Amino acid sequence: MKIRVEHLSKRFGSFVAVDDVSFEVADGSLVALLGPSGSGKSTLLRILAGLESADSGQVWFDDESATDLHTRMRGVGFVFQHYALFRHLTVERNIGFGLDVRGVDKASVRRKVKELLALTGLSGLEDRYPSQLSGGQRQRVALARALAPEPKLLLLDEPFGAVDAKVREELRQWLRRLHDEVGVTSIFVTHDQEEAFAVSDRVLVVHRGRIEQNGTPMEILDNPATEFVARFVGEVNVLPASLRGDTAHSGALQAKVSGEVPAGLAHLVIRSYDLKLWREDPGVATVQRVVTFGDRVRVQALVDGAGPIVAQFPRRSSLLKNIVPGSRVQIEVTTARAYPAETSSLHPMAAAQ
Amino acid sequence: MTSTAHALAPNRAERLVRSAVVLYIALLVAVPLLALLSFGLSGGTHALVEALRSPVARSALWLTVWTSSVVAVLNTLLGTATAWVLVRYKLPGRAVLSALIDLPLAIPTLVAGLMLAVLYGPLTWLGHGLEARGMPIIFAPPGIVLALMFVTLPFVIRAVEPVLLEIDPAEEEAARILGAGPLRTFQTVFLPAIGPAALSAGIRSLGRALGEFGAIVIVAGNIPFRTLTAPVYIFGEIESGTPRAAAAVSVLLLLLALALHGLAGFIERRIGARHA
Numbered sequence: 067m068k069i070r071v072e073h074l075s076k077r078f079g080s081f082v083a084v085d086d087v088s089f090e091v092a093d094g095s096l097v098a099l100l101g102p103s104g105s106g107k108s109t110l111l112r113i114l115a116g117l118e119s120a121d122s123g124q125v126w127f128d129d130e131s132a133t134d135l136h137t138r139m140r141g142v143g144f145v146f147q148h149y150a151l152f153r154h155l156t157v158e159r160n161i162g163f164g165l166d167v168r169g170v171d172k173a174s175v176r177r178k179v180k181e182l183l184a185l186t187g188l189s190g191l192e193d194r195y196p197s198q199l200s201g202g203q204r205q206r207v208a209l210a211r212a213l214a215p216e217p218k219l220l221l222l223d224e225p226f227g228a229v230d231a232k233v234r235e236e237l238r239q240w241l242r243r244l245h246d247e248v249g250v251t252s253i254f255v256t257h258d259q260e261e262a263f264a265v266s267d268r269v270l271v272v273h274r275g276r277i278e279q280n281g282t283p284m285e286i287l288d289n290p291a292t293e294f295v296a297r298f299v300g301e302v303n304v305l306p307a308s309l310r311g312d313t314a315h316s317g318a319l320q321a322k323v324s325g326e327v328p329a330g331l332a333h334l335v336i337r338s339y340d341l342k343l344w345r346e347d348p349g350v351a352t353v354q355r356v357v358t359f360g361d362r363v364r365v366q367a368l369v370d371g372a373g374p375i376v377a378q379f380p381r382r383s384s385l386l387k388n389i390v391p392g393s394r395v396q397i398e399v400t401t402a403r404a405y406p407a408e409t410s411s412l413h414p415m416a417a418a419q
Numbered sequence: 420m421t422s423t424a425h426a427l428a429p430n431r432a433e434r435l436v437r438s439a440v441v442l443y444i445a446l447l448v449a450v451p452l453l454a455l456l457s458f459g460l461s462g463g464t465h466a467l468v469e470a471l472r473s474p475v476a477r478s479a480l481w482l483t484v485w486t487s488s489v490v491a492v493l494n495t496l497l498g499t500a501t502a503w504v505l506v507r508y509k510l511p512g513r514a515v516l517s518a519l520i521d522l523p524l525a526i527p528t529l530v531a532g533l534m535l536a537v538l539y540g541p542l543t544w545l546g547h548g549l550e551a552r553g554m555p556i557i558f559a560p561p562g563i564v565l566a567l568m569f570v571t572l573p574f575v576i577r578a579v580e581p582v583l584l585e586i587d588p589a590e591e592e593a594a595r596i597l598g599a600g601p602l603r604t605f606q607t608v609f610l611p612a613i614g615p616a617a618l619s620a621g622i623r624s625l626g627r628a629l630g631e632f633g634a635i636v637i638v639a640g641n642i643p644f645r646t647l648t649a650p651v652y653i654f655g656e657i658e659s660g661t662p663r664a665a666a667a668v669s670v671l672l673l674l675l676a677l678a679l680h681g682l683a684g685f686i687e688r689r690i691g692a693r694h695a
Contacts, residue, residue: 117592137595144596150589154611163607164597215597 067128067218067251068093069114074123076109076275083109084120085275091268093128096245096252098262101272102298107255110272111221114253115144127218140219143212143250147224149204151196157183157207158192164215182210185244202233209241213248222254226261238265259299263287271295293405296335303341303375307334307404314404317371318350321399331407336399341377343367344385346396351375353393356386367395452673459670462663470667478644479652480668486560486648487628490567495621498575499613505576506583523572528633531569535562536637558640563648566634571624578620579613586612619686626679629672 069091076084083106091097099107112118114125116137125132132140151160159166161182162175170178183189186206196204205225212220225241226234242265245252256262262269263283271278271286271294279291290296297304307316309332314323316334323334343351343365351367354374358364363386365377375397379386389395460467471477501520505513523531539546539556549556556562586608594604632650639646641655649668656665 115596117596137592138598138600140596142596144593146589146593148587148589150587150593152590152594152607155607163594163599167598167603211593211597 069219069251069253070124070126070129071110071114072124072126074110074113074120074125076106076113076118076120082106082275084113087123087275087277089270089277089280091251091253094249094251095267096242096254096265098266098269099253099255099272100259100262100269100298101257103257105272106275107272108223109275111223111253111255114219115142115221116140117144141215141217143215143217143220145205145208145212145220145222145225147227149196149208149228151204151207151211153196155195156192157188157194157196157199160196160207161210161214163211168215178214179210182214185213185247186210187240200233201229202237205229205237206240209244213250217250220250220252222252224255224257227256234261241265263299271298273298290335290403293333293335296403296405301338301376301378303334303336303338305334305336305369305372305375306407307332307372309404314402317369317373319369319372319397319399321402323402323404327404327406332404333407334402334404336375336402338364338376338378340399340401341375342385342398342400343377343389343395345388345393347394349394349396351395351397353389353391353395355391356389365389367397369397455666455669455673458662459666466663467667467670470664471671473664475643475647476649476652476664476668479647479649480671482560482563482647483629483649483672486563486567487625489564490571490628491621491625493564493568494571494575494624495617498572498620499579499617502576502579502583502613506580520573520576523569528570528631529637532566532634532637535566535569535634539565557638558642558646560646562638562640563635563646566638567628567631570631570634571627574624574627575617575620578616582613582616583609615686615690619683619690622679622683622686626676626683629676629679 071090072088074084074087075082085106087106087110099110101107109118113120116132116135120133123133127135127140152163155163158179162179165175165178179192180189183192186209188203188206188210191199191203191207196207199207205228209222209225222241226237229237238261241254254265263286266283268281269283269286270280273294279286279295281289281291286295287299290299293304296302305316305319307314307321309315309323309327309329311329312322312324314321314332314334321334321336323332351369353365353367355366356363357366358381361381363379363381363383365379365386366374367377368374377397471480504510505517510516526534536557537543539549539562541547541550541557546557554561556565590608591604594608599607630650632654635648636651636654639648639651641647641651647655649672653665653668653672656662656668
């Protein structure tokens with residue numbers, strides 16, 4: 067099912083949760099709503115499910131208005147962060163609930179449940195109660211329960227937020243495979259960029275109730291539309307700079323930038339892996355720390371007249387030769403973007419890592 | 420660490436404290452309980468049955484059992500409904516309402532009885548009017564029921580409330596999204612959770628009602644065969660110097676109360692086990 071959202075807004079008291087949001091989701095695709103907590107992404111999802119009603123705006127399911135459609139009539143599946151399984155029902159009855167309620171005959175329910183148990187790798191657990199399952203198993207039951215009535219739209223609210231890191235990784239890959247198999251249009255909410263990029267076809271970056279960018283994971287990584295997006299995805303350095311033509315000057319550092327920003331004060335945003343740095347006297351910066359983790363090395367350096375930056379290298383990089391704290395280094399910026407300086411403060415935002 | 424060490428090798432002081440506690444509880448609860456049981460049964464079961472043969476005693480017991488049962492059922496239903504409203508609706512004046520619900524536990528039961536006697540007695544137009552229309556409250560079973568409902572008001576409400584609060588709102592939303600109507604949602608999400616709590620609290624209010632004396636003694640009028648309840652009967656027998664009849668009814672009430680207490684405890688333990 068194709069989803070279209072037009073000028074959706076929702077306030078809670080004076081707090082604007084969703085602010086004039088419009089987007090489309092293609093039939094059969096898997097889309098992530100990515101943003102920090104409180105950005106409005108969950109509210110957006112809940113409006114699509116009919117659990118919240120929008121103050122204004124329209125929701126279309128396949129060109130039919132779903133704006134005022136009752137939750138029960140929407141034909142959506144919803145997976146909650148904390149599973150929300152029915153504690154007093156077995157796995158089998160949880161999964162079959164949506165069919166049971168619709169008056170589907172017992173034999174058909176049983177068949178469908180069996181099919182979903184196999185699909186979700188839960189066969190043999192049908193008689194268990196939710197309290198007898200692990201977090202990962204509970205989430206798979208929740209997913210099977212949502213899929214049982216064959217929804218036209220599957221909504222997942224931070225589906226892997228409550229399970230531990232290793233299980234989360236497995237569930238992600240499994241969700242992607244499952245989606246490719248079932249093919250139901252799916253929208254999931256996450257604050258984890260890695261999760262959004264690993265699983266989805268498209269990512270909508272949400273911030274302060276607005277969509278900052280709507281694109282493929284590659285587009286968002288390579289062409290972040292706003293400074294917020296640039297800072298939110300991946301480790302970045304943000305330096306105050308003045309812009310002349312296509313060159314940004316930040317202290318002793320110079321960088322060619324892309325992005326259409328008028329000349330003047332700007333924020334220079336450089337990913338930690340878009341920097342080269344090597345030992346050179348006098349150079350432009352002094353190394354402060356060198357930290358190795360796994361196959362990566364992070365170098366923290368202080369750029370003369372600009373501030374601290376972080377660069378990442380593969381551990382075996384020849385550039386790292388002789389670089390120790392106190393070394394003077396030269397820096398070359400391979401890719402950088404500039405954003406108007408007034409859009410936000412220089413200090414790291416809540417979610418920028 | 421230290422507590423395990425102590426548990427393994429209790430020293431003298433600890434042994435002394437432990438014995439004192441055991442003695443204290445025994446003297447306070449177990450010994451009086453056994454004393455009544457042995458006195459009540461001292462004449463053999465035959466004497467007990469004989470004492471219960473008395474028509475007055477039987478009618479008093481019956482009155483107590485039926486009024487208490489009505490109270491327990493009403494309490495369970497209305498208490499659950501009240502808890503539901505308190506938790507789910509943001510009523511104005513909720514704090515006041517909540518304070519009023521706990522008040523019956525603080526008010527001396529005799530005073531509670533007097534409150535009802537004043538309101539429904541012949542001194543007010545309400546009591547007078549009801550009596551004139553053939554619906555007397557005071558000195559009639561409705562007064563007994565009302566008094567018992569008053570003293571057991573918080574039981575079910577306070578048992579159901581925390582259970583309702585604990586239910587994840589997402590469970591209800593999940594049921595709705597999956598197509599369940601309000602009734603089905605209640606059956607699936609709420610009833611299994613609050614049912615056992617309401618039931619055990621209802622049983623506890625039944626146990627409490629069976630033994631209530633203070634609230635009833637003024638309201639009921641204590642007319643044999645009509646408004647004399649078992650606890651008031653016990654009091655009357657003691658007053659008139661027939662302790663054996665009093666003991667027989669007491670033993671019966673005691674056994675009933677203990678059975679109800681055990682049943683409520685069993686239900687509560689099962690709820691606990693389910694949540695573990």
